[in-house]
Amino acid sequence: MESVTDDESPTSVGSNPSPTGTDPTRIDPGLEDADGVVDVIVRFETGGDGEAATNEATDASALQTASNQSQTSLEHVVETTDGLALEAQFWVANAALVTVDTDRVELGRLADVDGVAELHADDDVTLSRPAGESTDETTAAAATTSPTASAAGVGSANTYGLEQLSVPTVWDRYDARGEGATIAVLDTGVDATHPDLTVDEWRDFAGGSTTPTDYSAHGTHVAGSAVGGDSSGTHIGVAPEARLLAGAVLTDCNDEGCVGSTSDVIAGIEWAVDRDADVISLSLGSDGYSSTYVDAVRNAKASGTVVVGGAGNSGEGTSASPGNVYDAIGVGATDEYERVAGFSGGEVVDTDDAWGWRAPAAWPDSYVVPTVVAPGDRVYSSVPGDEYGYKRGTSMATPHVAGVIALLQGATDRTLEPAEIREAVTETATKPAHEPDGADTRYGHGIVDAAAALEAAGSFATVEGTVTDAVTDTPVAGATVTLEGDDGSLAETTTDSDGRYELEGVTGDREYEIAVSATGYESTAKTAFVPGDERTTVDTSVAGDGEVEVVLEDAQFGDGIESASVEVGAAAGSGDRKGAYPASDDGNGVYTIEDVPSDRTYTLAASATGYVDDQREVAVKGDAKSTSEQLELSGDATLEATVADSVTGAPIENATVTVERADGSTFVVDGSTGADGGLETPVPGAGAEYTVTVDAAGYETGEEVVTASSGETVDADVSMVGDGEFVLELEDAQFGDGVTDATVEAAGERGTYAATHDGEGTYRVEQVPSRGAYDVDVTVAGYADESLSMGFDDGLAVDERVVLSGDATLSVAVDDEDGDALADASVAVEREDGDSFDAGTTASDGTLEVVVPGTGAAYTVVADADGYESGTETTESVGSEETTSVALTLSAVDDGLPAVGVVGTVVALFVALALVARARR
Known part of the structure; x- marks a missing residue:
C-alpha cells in the first residue's frame, strides 16, 4: 500500500480478510483474563457477500439489511447457548453487544460463529483532559471571572473561535447559519433550558433520562460551540439555526471526568444516522485505535453522515479513537493566536501498525492525524444554569468543525456527500505563513476556513451590478436589491453610495428574479441566469415615480413659450447637479418631466432662445408623486422707447407704449414715459421684429418698427405729431x-x-x-x-x-389858399395798388391823424371840402412807426361853375372810394 497524507477517500472495503478459525488474534487481548460476566462487542466481517460498509452513498436501510443478514448466525447461537445474552445489535458497525458468562461458555464459542471478525471488550470511553487540568477541561465557570475574557471574545460580537473560522463571513455573505442541517452531539447530555440552546431531539443511552439532562458541563459547552446563540451578547455557536440532536453517551461523571461505553457511542452514532444527521460531533474517545469505530464511521459516511472526532489531548505523537479513524475528520485544537495547543494530539498513523488486519484495504499506508484544526483553547461557550464558561481541549475544537459542516450542508442547494465535504474542508484549510505546506501532525491540513470551504463545496456565484437612474444614469444609493430563486431562496442587499451592490454566495446555475426598489422610484425586476462559480453582472436602471408639469409663459406677451429647454436637476443646494431630468414639449408652453424620483426637492430650470434663463426650487412629494409649476420668462433684450414731439423735439411724458410682435400679439409696457420721454421694457431677443406704438394725450398715435437681437438694447425713437x-x-x-x-x-x-x-x-x-x-x-x-x-x-x-393795425401815422393838415385851416374836410388814403380807405374829417384846426401800415409804401392822401376843389398829395415811402406829415391846400371852386356842382362831385368821388374799400373787405 502507498502512503498518503491527504484526504483521499477509499471507494470500497478492501480484501484484507479477518483471520479465520480459532486464531486467538480474533479475540481482543483485553478479554484474555475475563472472568465472570463480561460485555463483549462482536464485530462481523465486511466485504464479500456480507459487505456492510461502503464509501458510496447508501440507503441506511440497505446497510441495515446487510448487517441483519450478517448477524443471523449469531442470533441463532445466542438463542441456543446458555450463558449468552444478545443486548444490542448495531447495523451501523455490523456489530452486536453480547453479555457472556465466562463461567458457563467460552469466548471462543462466539469467535467460531460464522462471519465473526473480532471480539473485544465494551471498552470505556472517556472525556480526555489536557495535561494539568484537574476537572473536565474547565478553566472558568463564568465569562466574567476570566481575566482574559475580552481576548477570548466576550464583550465582542463573536467569540474568537467564530472569527478564526471566518464564520461571520459565511453568515453575512451567504446568509447561511445552518438552517436545513442537523448536528448530532453525542456527549454528556445537554441543558435544554439554556437560553442559547434548542434541543430538537433527545436520547439518553446510559442514564435513562427521558428529558434532556447534562451529567456534566461538558455536553452543554460542546453543543453551544456547535449551535449556540448570542443571548450573552456574544455569538458562541457556528450554526445557530441547525437542528440539534443531543445524545447522552457519557453519563458516569465525577470530578475526574465522565465515562461511557463503546457500545453506547456506537448506539448514538446509529441513532444519529437513523435521524438523517448531517454531522456527528464526538468530543470523546479512547487513546489508541478502537476498531469498533471503523465500520461505524464508514457506514455513517456511506449513509451521508460525516463523523467528526477529537484528535485527543495527549499531545504530539498520540491520537484517540474515533477521531483517528481515517474516514472520520479528526480535529486538533488551536488557540486565539492560531497556534496549535500543546495538548492537541497528532501523529502520523502507520496503518498496518495501528490497525493491522482491521484496516480496510483502501486506506493508505499512512495518514496524518489531525485532519484539520479549529479553536479549542480557552473556548467560551454555554454551561448549565444559564451561564457561560471557558473550556479547553480538542473536545472544544470538534463542535466548531461540526458546525462548519452544518453551514456547508445547509447553505448548498443539494445534499453534499461526506467525501465532498471532507475535500472542501481540507483543501481550503489554511496555516500561518511560517508553517510548512502540506499536512502535518500539528495543523493537519490547517485551520478550517468556513467561507472558503463553502465556496469550494457548492456551486456558488456572485451577483453584482450597479443601480442607476433611468434618465440621468447616475447611481442610486440605498436601493434594495433582492434575488429570488426559483426554489424560493432569497438574498438581499442595498446599494452603496456609488449605486453598486454585491451578493456573494448565491447558488449558481439557476435563474433568479432580481428586484430593485428605492425610495422615490418605481420598483422593477428582471430575470437573469446566474452561472455557478462565476461573477455575474446585472445592472439595473430604475425610473422615478414622480412627474413635474411646467407651464412656461412669456413674461411680457403672456402666451406660452414653445421650443424651450426645461429640466429639473439634482436636489437644490446639493452643490452638484448629478444629471437632469428633461421635459417633453407638449405644445402651447406646456412641458412634462417624467420619471422624476419623488420625495425630493429639485432645481427647476428653464431656458429659451431670446429669454433670460430662470430657475426655482420645486418639491416632488412622495405622497402626491406629481406637481405643477408655472414659470414666466422675461425677454433677454431691452427695448428703450424715447418719445418726443415731432415739431419741437420736446420729450413727451406719461405716454403709453404698446409692443406688437410680428404674429400680432401685443403687450402694454408697465408704466408710462417719464419726464425725459423714456420708458424701457424687456422683450424676447433672437432677431425678433417689434412694432412700438405710442399713445399720448393731444397727439396722434406714434409708431416705430425695431429689431431686437438677444442680449442687446435697442432704441425705439418715436416722434409724435400733435393732433x-x-x-x-x-x-x-x-x-x-x-x-x-x-x-x-x-x-x-x-x-x-x-x-x-x-x-x-x-x-x-x-x-x-x-x-x-x-x-x-x-x-x-x-x-x-x-x-x-x-x-x-x-x-x-x-x-x-x-x-x-398799421404802426405808422400820417399827420394831415388841410387849409385853403389863404392858409386858413379847413375844418370838416374829408380825407381818404390810397395805396399804390389803388386800394384806399376813408380816414375821416379834419378837426377845427384842419388836421387829422391817420394810421397806416408802415411797410415803406407811399400813400396818396385825397382831401375834399365843400366849395373847394379836391386836393391830393403823395408821400414818400412810409416806414414802420414813422409819422409822415401831409399838407394839402385846397383851391376854391372856379366861379364859372355852380358851387354845389363841384362840391357834389367831390362828395360823389369819396362815396365811390368808400364803396370800393368795403367791397374788398
Missing part, C-alpha cells in the same frame, strides 16, 4: 384786406409751433398737441404786434380772426 391746429385770419385794420408776410407762432408747454400762410391772410398752426393753453403771437412788418391766448376747449381745430 390739433389753429387757423388765424389776419386782416388789415385800415384797408380791410388780408395781411401777408406775417409771422404767427403758438407757444405751449412743449414748445413753439409756427404757422404757415395759406394766402390772403389765412395762417395755419398745425401739429399742435390738443392739450393745454397756447400764447399766439402775430408779428408783421409795418403793423402793431398782436398776442392772444388760445386753447382746444372743443374740437381739434380752432379758427380766430385777427385785425392788425
